[in-house]
Amino acid sequence: MSYISAGFFLIIAVTAVFYYLIPKRFQWWLLLGVSFIFYATYGLRCMGYIVFTIVTSYCITRIIAVQEDRRIRRRWLIAALVSNFGILVFMKYINFAIVNVNSVLSCFGGNENLKRIDLVMPLGISFYTFQMMSYVIDVYWKKYEPEKNIFKLALFGAYLPQLLQGPIGRFDRLAPQLLGGNDFDLKNIEYGAQRIAWGLAKKLILADRAYVFANAVFSDLDTYTGVYVIVALLLFSIYEYCDFSGGIDVVIGVSEIFGIKLDENFRQPYFSKSISEFWRRWHITLGTWMKDYVFYPVSVSKKMLSFGKKAKKIFGKTTGKVLPICLANLLIFFIVGVWHGAAWKFIIYGIYNGIIIAVSSLLKPYYAGLAKKCHINTESKGWKVIQIIRTFILVNIGWLFDGCATAGQAFKAMGAVFFRFRLSVLTDGSLYRLGLIKRDWQILIVAVIILFISSIMKEKGIKLRDFVAERPLLVRWLIYLVLIFATAPFGYVGSTTEFMYAQF
Amino acid sequence: MKKKRGIITAAVFIALVVLLNNLLNFMLVQPGLTRTMFYELTQENRECIILGASHGSYGLSAQELDKGLNMNTTNMCIGGEYMIDAYHILKYAVKNGSPKTVILDIDYQYLINRHDESILFHQVYNGYPSCGQKVSYFVDRIAREEYRGAFLKWTNYWQCYYMIDKTVKKKLSKEYREYSPYVVSMDKNDTYEGKGFISKSKKASKATTSVLEWNEAKVSDSECEYIEKIVDLCRRNNIKIIFTTVVQDPKTVAGQADKFAAADSYIRNLANKLNVEYYNFNYLTFEAFDRTEEDFWDREGHMYGETAEKFSTVYAQVISKSLDKTLKNEDYFGENLKEIYQGIKAY
Known part of the structure; x- marks a missing residue:
């Protein structure tokens, strides 16, 4: 169930209703339960890994906290890091290592190939491992006391909105918000919904559309060179930014609905x-x-x-x-x-x-x-x-x-920029042949202009969200309705992709 | 007080969004055939139900099957119907009737790829009547899909804005309320013959759309899992189940005989594992059913209406004999695709 799926939004809506209906001291239990149920929708096999990370982080930090001997404390820290990063490295890189070992062996005339290992990659492993290890290291550095309740720590590790693609949170900033409970505040709901709609607009209107063209060019660098590669690269940069930051906007927006402020992950990077x-x-x-x-x-x-x-x-x-x-x-x-x-x-x-x-x-x-x-x-x-x-x-x-699919292809693309460089490609309709029709280009251009203007305003310190929130209720509602309803038809319909960073 | 006002404001806004969304759905979403088909399914007790995708809906005339099988048959094959959809249609059928036989028509393309024209277009979901089963269908299937297809259905129809007046008129009409197929938006060359069968007129020119190449590595576990669930549901309700694959364009089959044979072998193994009879009508000899590429309106193998009626007669004979256990395979089927299609020139 992805962050643009119907089920995700339904879960969030239902959870938000119950979150504000129940007493504050039970709110974190609800978030914990929903987070694990959501994670389980990806398959129960993944659960073991995240549970292992939570349990080892909990136990080791409890030991580190009571241990005075620096060397023993250090050993336990290393144990936590090695076991958790070990799993991450093994899961993500073992097949990469096998492929490379096979290549080296074949260079020396070896016929026996090591077999690839069929692994089910736990979702969000890169994110939750980094997040939990930051907690372990901070406790080791005595930045704060370890959490005594394993379930509270589990919520920090598996908090639903940020579980799959970050942002990578820090215990001292996130845990008090997660565990302290929050009162209903319309502003949080409004700001959260605003942010979700903005993120979805970036993802569906810009990222998915830009990806279609970029992918078509990068997949066939023999046919498409020169201006095609430059345009594809520009679109790919739009895709990278809008997909990742759009996903983070959804995550931060959802979290804001619960009154929990996550760390920002982007600040007009371009x-x-x-x-x-x-x-x-x-x-x-x-x-x-x-x-x-x-x-x-x-x-x-x-x-x-x-x-x-x-x-x-x-x-x-x-x-x-x-x-x-x-x-x-x-x-x-x-x-x-x-x-x-x-x-x-x-x-x-x-x-x-x-x-x-x-x-x-x-x-x-x-x-x-x-x-x-x-x-x-x-x-x-x-x-x-x-x-x-x-x-x-x-x-x-x-x-x-x-x-590009491989490093070789990336170097090929760099070279391809200088081959068959025809500016006429921009005007003779050639760009309409790679998955995007005229209407798609028009939408892309207008949306990029809007994104550019909003980025400039943010860069200048103009707080767009506050600006919107200060308008009269009816104006605000009109803006929100346009955001909600315009994203749907103007969003790309086709082989849309999962959020890129949700695969990490 | 402030909190209460906030809750009311949020509730009013949400209600406004829901209202506007429903209004847009009402004005833009075109009346679909699946709504009528679901309605028809519950009107009489259907003894035989056919599940499958577009090859079945264009290729199997329930009227001919009624005669041949001597059973009240309904064709619930719907373009874009995956096994998970078929499973939930069957659940609905079992809940609202007591079918005795289920025929599951398997198009291998659905096992290896999602190839519906739009990720937002869920025909079965759009036509599924509001009921408890729909909730379970939503949780099982639609919850995983993109939110626009599930909630903002009009997204897929917004380009129909110029015919809002006609759409609204249709939806307010008595015919629409009575589930008449005459208000359904269909291709001008298609005629709905009732009980799920769509007849394509020969006026429609041949499309070049061809089949996806079979690749066992791409087989979706979920599709196979739902085939097993369908079989299980049938067994639990004492329903006889048979697997079939309707006949396709001979030139396409001839061109990819090895791939078609591999797909057949995969499905046959699955059927054997589940102890279900499987009849692949691409193996029909030309003596049993003569056909040329002219009988199909695309290279993928969707039949014209006339062909479908003739084919349905043969199909009904095979199924009927299978149910009676009097079928002699060699009377209808060959064993080797290359032999059956020798002399047929591929595209």
Whole structure:
């Protein structure tokens, strides 16, 4: 049952009614029950994994909390991390490893192939594992006391709206809201519904439509080159953003209905002026997770500090200071790449981002010097626009690794841009042959303009939702009705896809 | 006080959305045949019910089957009817009557792919009468589908806005209230002959739509699971069940004989496992039923009305003899598709 299914919305509506009817102290029980029932609709076989993660996190944090010996505490932490990340890695990457081992063996003339393992991937495993491990690490760091009630911890791990595609929550921010109970507030319902409708509009009107064309081009790069690839890439970037952020809008909106505010996951990412800024605006909760639990611990580790000292001696103060950060970034983006999927294309995608960020950090002082010499006002609007466009191009190149079936295909697509480059494709009707008719293009263009304007307004700090909420009741209702009823017919009808990140 | 006002405001808004949605459904959703078929199903006691998809609805004349089987037959084959839909139709039929025989017509394409024209178009759901079974059907099937097809049915018909007046007029008419098929929106070359049979006129030109290639790896577990459920439901209600596959365009079968044979083998194994008779009418010899590509209005193998009536006679003979246990397979069926279709040139 996906987040755009009839059943999901029905479950949410019924749960919301009961949520506000029952006493506040029982509300979290209801959420827990519904979350597990929802998860069970995907098959009971998946349940064991999430239950294992909850139980191990609960038991180990209870032990860590009472244990004084640092070494023993550390051992238990490692046990939690290894067992849970071990399952994640095994489930997601074992077949990838087998394929690669077979390839290597065949290079050496081996005929015996290791057989792939038929596994049922537990839904949302990447998300709930990261979320629960953040809790375990925080308890280990004594950021807060461990939860004494395993069912309360289970709700934190399996909270229905964010279970399948995040955002990756933090216990200290989420648990009090989940467990404390909430009074009925029309504003929450209104804001929640607003956000859901906006998310569905992004998904159905933009993402699903954009995907059709992009997928058709990326699947046949021998036929479609030049302008086709550029248009497909632009549409793929719309798809990536609208699908993922649309899904998150639905998740956050649903949660808001229960009076629970989840962490934001996007902040107009395509307005970023550098790749590192992009990653602070895109999938924010994954980025902050990496920063808190990988980047900082690695950066301040003994080995990294001693490496920094050596680097300063060899390369000088400036470069020596940046090098350990570059290394930590490379590690993070390698993990981010691996997290995205078991394929070389994702690993290359991660390393691609890591290298850009590392090189940018190393060259930052030189860029500043160059800009000064060329009398470029780096604070001017024009320069910022150039930076945004430059970053957008770099991001789009990265998207090729996601959009194409393999890394080889992604490189092929990069080359294909320069073959048979005919601008007439844009005007001679050729674009109508790849799954989208004229009406689809018209809807796409209008919707992109609306999305762009709303993003600019958000970027300027104009709170659109508050602006709408402050209108008179009838005007508000009119806006909501248009959002609800316009999304349906203008949404793409065809082979719509599941939310992309729901498969992680 | 503020809380109470908030609840009332939310309730009024929700009521407004529901009202508007129902209004749009009423004005835009075209009256479908399934509504009439469900109604007809409950009007008399149907002794034999045929379940299946569009090949069955265009290929099996219930009137001919009535004569041949000497049973009151109804054809509940509906385009886009998957096994889960067939199962719930049967549940409805069992609840509202006492069928003695069920024929499940299996089009292998439904086992390997979802190929309905729109993900939002649920013919069976749209025509299913409001009742307890519909709730269970919703939970089983529609709850997993996209919300627009389930709640905002008009989404799939919004382009019919220019005929709102006609649609409203139809829905307010006495004929509509009495489930008459004459108010149903149908293709101009289609005639509803009653009891679920749609007859396609020869005026309709041949479409090039062809069959999906059989691929066992793509077989949906859920479809097989529901076939088992259908068999189980029949056994629990002492209903005799038979599997069939109606005959298709000979040129298409000739062109993919190996694939058709593989699909047949898969379904036959499933039937054997469930201890159900299976008759694949693509194996009909040309002596038993002569046919050419001219008898089908598309390459996929949907029959013209005239052909369907002739075919239904042969179909009824086979089923009748099977029920009497007097059927000699060799009188009707060949064993090897390549031999049966030798001399037929593929497309």
